[in-house]
Amino acid sequence: MQVETPTILKKIVARKHEEITERKARTSYSNLEVAAAVANAHNAPRGFAQALKNKIAAGNAAVIAEIKQASPSKGILRDPFVPADIAKSYAKAGAACLSVLTDSDFFKGHEDFLVEARDACELPVIRKDFMVDEYQVLEARAIGADCILLIAACLSGEKLQTLDEMARDLGMDVLVEVHNRAEMELALQYTQTELLGINNRDLHTFELSLDHTFELMGMVPEERLIVTESGIHTREDVALMRHKNIHAFLVGEAFMRAADPGAKLAEIF
Numbered sequence: 001m002q003v004e005t006p007t008i009l010k011k012i013v014a015r016k017h018e019e020i021t022e023r024k025a026r027t028s029y030s031n032l033e034v035a036a037a038v039a040n041a042h043n044a045p046r047g048f049a050q051a052l053k054n055k056i057a058a059g060n061a062a063v064i065a066e067i068k069q070a071s072p073s074k075g076i077l078r079d080p081f082v083p084a085d086i087a088k089s090y091a092k093a094g095a096a097c098l099s100v101l102t103d104s105d106f107f108k109g110h111e112d113f114l115v116e117a118r119d120a121c122e123l124p125v126i127r128k129d130f131m132v133d134e135y136q137v138l139e140a141r142a143i144g145a146d147c148i149l150l151i152a153a154c155l156s157g158e159k160l161q162t163l164d165e166m167a168r169d170l171g172m173d174v175l176v177e178v179h180n181r182a183e184m185e186l187a188l189q190y191t192q193t194e195l196l197g198i199n200n201r202d203l204h205t206f207e208l209s210l211d212h213t214f215e216l217m218g219m220v221p222e223e224r225l226i227v228t229e230s231g232i233h234t235r236e237d238v239a240l241m242r243h244k245n246i247h248a249f250l251v252g253e254a255f256m257r258a259a260d261p262g263a264k265l266a267e268i269f
């Protein structure tokens with residue numbers, strides 16, 4: 001019998017389930033509910049989707065600028081890595097929002113990085129992680145996240161629906177991410193969120209092509225806002241997207257490898 005080698009995404013999701021079990025043993029769901037309520041009272045969501053729409057309405061590109069130290073496909077991207085300094089640099093350069101990796105095992109991320117980045121500026125922040133359980137949604141709000149990522153490749157239709165509704169009930173926005181037609185159909189059927197991310201990277205194989213955005217964008221109804229994700233490196237990439245009427249971008253590596261991430265943002269956009 002041939003044993004199938006798990007892809008990186010499958011490994012991440014399997015580890016995520018273990019991690020959540022460990023976390024639940026440390027902090028109960030009800031304690032987390034209290035923490036999320038406290039965050040809503042003192043640290044209200046900043047309006048992630050609205051920040052993107054404001055930029056676009058003003059005729060600008062809306063950039064979700066990512067803060068990540070490492071990735072499975074590229075290894076270490078930045079060292080030293082100071083989330084608060086990166087956040088300030090992005091804010092000064094006109095980013096609409098921040099994306100902060102909180103997964104530690106595969107991206108060297110941490111929840112503290114989200115807190116530090118958010119405290120350092122006024123931009124809304126997405127918790128970039130692999131969400132598979134309601135517990136993580138509560139955790140996201142408890143640490144101050146303004147938005148969560150739901151990756152269709154990791155979730156059933158029912159789970160997408162539950163986590164999307166739960167996040168929005170907590171006042172957060174949701175970016176639902178797809179990479180192919182089947183995932184797009186799932187996301188459109190099971191989520192109500194307006195933010196629809198098309199990831200140009202296949203998270204199973206790391207294959208990357210901006211054509212994924214162009215191939216899938218026609219499936220997206222007008223009321224959803226498309227965010228093109230991954231593989232944006234040059235002014236030409238941005239111009240190509242904007243020419244096709246795509247105005248919202250999620251960019252990580254190109255900024256993380258630059259000495260001054262904000263200056264790189266200003267250069268490309």
Ligand SMILES: O=C(O)c1ccccc1NCC(=O)[C@H](O)[C@H](O)COP(=O)(O)O
Pocket residue numbers: 008009066068071072073074199201203229230231232250251252253254
């Ligand atoms: O980037 C990876 O290696 C990766 C592997 C497995 C799951 C997710 C992964 N990346 C997440 C992302 O797609 C990116 O962080 C994000 O879209 C920004 O992409 P880039 O501008 O190419 O850094």
